[in-house]
Amino acid sequence: MRLAVVLSGVALYSALYAAVPLLPLLERLFGAPPGAAGPGMGLPLLLLVLLSPLVPRLPLASGMALGGGLLLVGLGGILGALSPSLLLWTLFRLLQGMGAALVPALAIALVPVLYPQRALEMAGVYMAGNVLGGGLGRVLAGLLAEGVGVRGALLLLSLPALLLGLLVLHAPSRLPPLGPPRYDPRGWPLYLVGGILLFLNLFLANLLPYRLLEMGFGPGQVGLVYLAYLFGIPGSALSGLLARRLGAVATFRLAFLLALLGMGLLLLPPPRLVVGFALMMAALFTAQGLASGAAGRKGPGVSGAYVASFYLGGTLAGLLYPLFLHSFPLAVGLGLALGLLAFLLAPVR
Structure with missing residues (x-):
């Protein structure tokens, strides 16, 4: 389960940023004008800004919140890939943004608890996973779109977050409690x-x-x-x-x-x-x-x-x-x- 926390950034950001190179193709797919897919990129980040400080106050165990966040990111990506309109795709991107807000704040706080003797090193490894996930999402989305289309690319890149979320939710008690949040x-x-x-x-x-x-x-x-x-x-x-x-x-x-x-x-x-x-x-x-x-x-x-x-x-x-x-x-x-x-x-x- 410790490894799942470290890998959460890879799964999260590969799903979240997969849409970046596909924005013109999404607009073409839905018959929308250039730039119409922009809210689907900006609004999830806005939700991260608004919701991240509130996440530690949720009455959920850390495993439930982290697993649920990853599940929402994967589910939102899959439903967005199957959407019949750009509006629905944008709404499901909001679902991804809500799920994404649950993950990094908890993962960052869990790493030093799970690795007390190697907190500095593992914080760097976790962040490297975030970089890797964002890079893989962008690169693989473009490559997969040529083979399986835009919908197939978004669906496939959402599956790791969905599966990792289900894994964490299967045994949420294996992640330690973080205690009440302190806002300093x-x-x-x-x-x-x-x-x-x-x-x-x-x-x-x-x-x-x-x-x-x-x-x-x-x-x-x-x-x-x-x-x-x-x-x-x-x-x-x-x-x-x-x-x-x-x-x-x-x-x-x-x-x-x-x-x-x-x-x-x-x-x-x-x-x-x-x-x-x-x-x-x-x-x-x-x-x-x-x-x-x-x-x-x-x-x-x-x-x-x-x-x-x-x-x-x-x-x-x-x-x-x-x-x-x-x-x-x-x-x-x-x-x-x-x-x-x-x-x-x-x-x-």
Whole structure:
């Protein structure tokens, strides 16, 4: 059951992000105009922001809540794949968002309880699983859509979450209770850093295609640049080991120094720009592993608030990046300022 908690992020994010490369195909499938599938991506993240702080207060055992969340993510994905209209698909995406809100806050808090002697290392492994799941979901969705169609791709990528949820629900008592949640307002530096982490990730990643196309990159070359996300896997997985050797604060600050360097390289022509993007991703996910681990060790209340602030940062990135489409250097400047703020806060003691 401990392994199920660690793998929950792989199953969750592969199902949740499978729709990303399929958005134009979904709109074509349902005969909808371009952009009409956008709410199906934004609203689930909004539910994560709104519901994550409330999850620890639910009168459910941790196993019931975690298993139920995974079950809802899988079931929502399957029902969405079978939907006859875009409206129904969007509604079932809301069901996925509700289920997703139940998982990360509890999983982050469960990891240090299940692995008390290796809390730092396993927090990094859990975060690496999240990166792997998000990457696999995006890549496999495109590949599967060519073979089994859009509906088949979404259905198949929802099955792991459904099956893992059923497994956890089969023996919910095997996961330990987490106790009453504590909401600590003194954790605001941790919450702020959580928001900065996802904001920097999505804000600059959303703007990068426009920059690359201006430089003469083709669409296929732009897609290959996003293989840089794979560097987040070793970045997350090694965060705990580095923290054990160098100290959590020193590792966090080293990660953000590298992130700042990577952002600076984004202003240079390729291949240095591509190297900078890969370096930034590896560093951000290293810091993310440390921050989520720190939130988990403070209990389910703090971890729920951290998850909410994390996805709030992603929501703000989606709203703000269009304002910087014609001013990439200014966007990088904003990123550097936020990165420096996170470096100074270093809330991972």
